[in-house]
Amino acid sequence: MRTLVLNAGYEPLAVISFKRALVLVMNEKATIVERVEGDPVWGARGAYDRPAVILLTRYVRVPGARRVPVTRRGVLRRDGHHCAYCGKAAATIDHVMPRSRGGADSWENLVAACVRCNNTKGDRTPQEIGWHLRITPRAPRGAQWTVRGTERSDPRWEPYLVLAA
Known part of the structure; x- marks a missing residue:
């Protein structure tokens, strides 16, 4: 199970394991915003709810603007695994x-x-062979691209990820 980590200003930072999130909560470095209903985690000091979303108690400065690195997998994901020229599977x-x-x-x-x-x-531009692009290629934006681990999103995270987009 995974937990979304929010900065003190409610900016999504990353997705971590619920065990790591629980350690942050137990050390009072974070507070639970959303809980997973069901079986709690039992510890020496009592029972703890499983966190779905946690909020850091202190603001963590994120260095510079987050740029999404260009990867083959990222380009295919951005374009929905469809060919930019004919629309078939890419x-x-x-x-x-x-x-x-x-x-x-x-x-x-x-x-x-x-x-x-x-x-x-081949080694030609689309204009040289009379083709046009079905999409305009540009850098992806939004929390799904800049927050590590949100590719497989949990429905409980949606309100927090929308704020970051």
């Missing part, structure tokens, strides 16, 4: 502006592509 990624022509490995230059479209396009 298994590869493609550089819109080919690397051989100075195209960067950036969110704005990478799209998901099926093998057929990727091979057909």
